[in-house]
Amino acid sequence: MLLTPEKKSLIPVITIDGPSGSGKGTISHLLAQELGWHFLDSGAIYRAAAWIALATRTPIEEESLLPLVTNLALNFSVQSSEQLLRIFWRQQDITDNIRTEEIGQLASKLGVYPKVRQALLANQRAFRRAPGLVADGRDMGSIVFPDAQLKIFLEASLEERAKRRYLQLKARGKHVSLNAVRAELEQRDRQDRQRPVAPLIVPKEAITIDTTHLSIQEVIQLIKSKLAQAQTKT
Numbered sequence: 445m446l447l448t449p450e451k452k453s454l455i456p457v458i459t460i461d462g463p464s465g466s467g468k469g470t471i472s473h474l475l476a477q478e479l480g481w482h483f484l485d486s487g488a489i490y491r492a493a494a495w496i497a498l499a500t501r502t503p504i505e506e507e508s509l510l511p512l513v514t515n516l517a518l519n520f521s522v523q524s525s526e527q528l529l530r531i532f533w534r535q536q537d538i539t540d541n542i543r544t545e546e547i548g549q550l551a552s553k554l555g556v557y558p559k560v561r562q563a564l565l566a567n568q569r570a571f572r573r574a575p576g577l578v579a580d581g582r583d584m585g586s587i588v589f590p591d592a593q594l595k596i597f598l599e600a601s602l603e604e605r606a607k608r609r610y611l612q613l614k615a616r617g618k619h620v621s622l623n624a625v626r627a628e629l630e631q632r633d634r635q636d637r638q639r640p641v642a643p644l645i646v647p648k649e650a651i652t653i654d655t656t657h658l659s660i661q662e663v664i665q666l667i668k669s670k671l672a673q674a675q676t677k678t
Contacts, residue, residue, distance in 0.1 A: 453591055455572050455573065455574050455575075455576060455577065456481075456575075456576040456577070456592075456593040456594075457572060457576065457577045457578075457579060457589045457591075457592040457593060457594075458475070458481075458576070458577070458578045458579070458592065458593065458594045458595075458596065458667070458671060459579045459581075459584035459585035459588070459589050459592045459594070459595045459596065459647065459650075460472045460475075460578065460579065460580050460581075460584065460596045460597075460598060460667075461580075461581060461582055461583065461584050461585050461586070461595075461596070461597050461598070461644070461646075461647060461650070462582075462597055462598035462599055462644075463582075463599065463605065463629075463632075463633050463636065463644060464548070464605065464609065464629055464632050464633070465600065465604070465605025465606065465608045465609045465629060466598040466599055466600045466605060466655055467598055467600065467608070467655045467660065467663065468580050468581075468598045469485060469487070469580055470660060471598065471655075471660060471663050471664055471667070472485070472578050472579070472580035473485070473529065473578075473580070474660065474664055475578050475664050475667060475668070476577075476578040478664065478668070479575075479576060479578065479668075479671075480575065481575060481576035481577055481578050482571055482572075482573050482576070482577045482578070483529065483571075483577070483578050483579075483580070484568060484571040484577060484578070484579040484580065484581070484584075485529060485580050485581075486568050486579065486580060486581030486582075486583075486584060486588065487551070487580065487581055487582070488529070488531055488542065489516070489518065489564060489567060489568065490551040490552075490554060490555055490564070491542035491543070491547050491548065491551045492516065492518055492531055492533060492538060492542050493509070493512065493513050493516060493551070493554060493560075493564070494542070494547050494550040494551040494553075494554050495538055495541055495542045495547050495550075496512060496516070496533060496538075497509060497512060497550070497554070498547075498550070500512065504550065504553055504554060506557040506558075506559055506560060507559075509554065509557065509560050510559055510560065510563060513560050513563045513564055514563050516533075516564075516567065517533065517534070518531060518532065518533055519531070519532040519533075520532075540616075543616075545613075545620075545625075545628050548628075548632065549628070549631070549632065549635075552632055552635040552636060552639075553635070555636075555639065555641075555642070556635075556639045556640070556641060557641070558641045561587075561641055561642055565587075565588065568581075568588050569588060569589070572589070577589075579592075582636055582642075582644045583642040583643075583644070584647075585597070585647030585648075585650050586642065586645055586647040586648070587642045590647075590648075593671075593674050593675070594651075594667075594670055594671050594674045595647045595648075595649055595650035595651065596650060596651055596652075596653060596667055596670070597646045597647065597650040597651070597652045597653070598652075598653055598655050598663070599652060599653070599654050599655070600654060600655045600656040601656045602626065602629060602630065602633075603626070604655075604656045605629055606622060606625050606626035606629055607622065609625050609629065610622045610625045613625065651670055653666060653667070
């Protein structure tokens, strides 16, 4: 049954924004599991669009990308054994394909186009379903769900974020240097913060959490305590 916009707005949303390596992906996914809520990895949608553009040899230009992003036809599935989000396109599992640094940079470039972002907006908002949604991204609280019940902005030092990303890539068998990862993060930060459309900012009324010296569970418990406080006010 389709919900009216008014009823959709009653479904609670926690937005978790922040730069690459701040921990928002891992924390958002685990938080959604603990709450029993739905989970939106908005970055995966942009990464998938970037990967599909490469696979179909679509030029990274606004008008060329519009037909592609309007009909992405992505399918998301959670593996019950490991509770991992898998992303499929044309019955092909592209989850690992979209997690490269090259695709991350391309997704950031793709995200500067206003019409592309607008086309993907409805796709992202469709994830808002009962009993609630945890949305991870860079403009979740500022653009996609400005009426969210709780807005969180995660940050961490560049050095810590680079180390986390480096260890992730090494665990996947990627041969990278820490300095190269740090430089790529700096470039991605500039692109995300300086883009003219939906730049990475601390959303209005968001609670900022520095995760540099916090464990994943410490951050999750802190967010849950903020959620409890927010719920008592409604």
